[in-house]
Amino acid sequence: MKLYEPITLAMPLAKWIGNFIMERGHLPSGEDVRETMKSLGLEEICLDKGLAVFRGRFLIALVFPRNGNLVIDVISSSGELSDALEVVAYHDKKIEAFVVEILPTNDLEYEGNIGIEPIIIDEESLELESSPVLGYFEEDEEGMFLVIDDETYERWNEADDIHTCPICGGELAWRKEKAYCADCGYGVKVVRK
Structure with a gap:
């Protein structure tokens, strides 16, 4: 990280x-x-x-x-x-x-x-009631990426918001399992289990 x-x-x-x-x-x-x-x-x-x-x-x-x-x-x-x-x-x-x-x-x-x-x-069931998009960061030859798991991605997709950058609120462009944000320069990468 x-x-x-x-x-x-x-x-x-x-x-x-x-x-x-x-x-x-x-x-x-x-x-x-x-x-x-x-x-x-x-x-x-x-x-x-x-x-x-x-x-x-x-x-x-x-x-x-x-x-x-x-x-x-x-x-x-x-x-x-x-x-x-x-x-x-x-x-x-x-x-x-x-x-x-x-x-x-x-x-x-x-x-x-x-x-x-x-x-x-x-507070009672201890179940998640929202759809946060959180993970950790990795850097590769293409840049810095927020790495999320497939469970986070599915929750995010169900909320119908996968084109909004979770870092800056800009617009994401997806290519397979990676998304790129032109506004903040970070990307999002989905890691499947």
């Missing part, structure tokens, strides 16, 4: 949080997040009450687990805030569901929600 830009960490992190909730029925603890960040190759550089800071070659992540919510800010190590993202996970008692969202700090650059829609998990 390549961690070049905030999006390359935020999307797999949101997917991991969603899977964690569906398996265990609660938000991950600060310790769970710490272990996952380390497994992704990030170095823990600060740990204080209610805050952990992680650093990679190109990214910095700030983790704030508090009051039943989890907030992870991901910024470029250059300090550039225009592409910074925030992964927010919480239990919404009003809709009786867990919600995981990726929110851009720059609303002008990203017109919609990253991943097309947030992860929404029913």
Whole structure:
């Protein structure tokens, strides 16, 4: 997995949080997040009450687990805030569901929600109630791709939205199992099991 830009960490992190909730029925603890960040190759550089800071070659992540919510800010190590993202996970008692969202700090650059829609998990059944398009990133000779599994693709296809880029909201052009976005330069690749 390549961690070049905030999006390359935020999307797999949101997917991991969603899977964690569906398996265990609660938000991950600060310790769970710490272990996952380390497994992704990030170095823990600060740990204080209610805050952990992680650093990679190109990214910095700030983790704030508090009051039943989890907030992870991901910024470029250059300090550039225009592409910074925030992964927010919480239990919404009003809709009786867990919600995981990726929110851009720059609303002008990203017109919609990253991943097309947030992860929404029913608090009772722990089943997914939305169609998020999340995965991890790989680079090959054709460029950088968001890699999704066939289950994610089928859910996305049923929502009739496979021509909308899950990264920037632009238009995707499909060629077999790969899609290309001229707006953001990322692609989407479907990996079948």
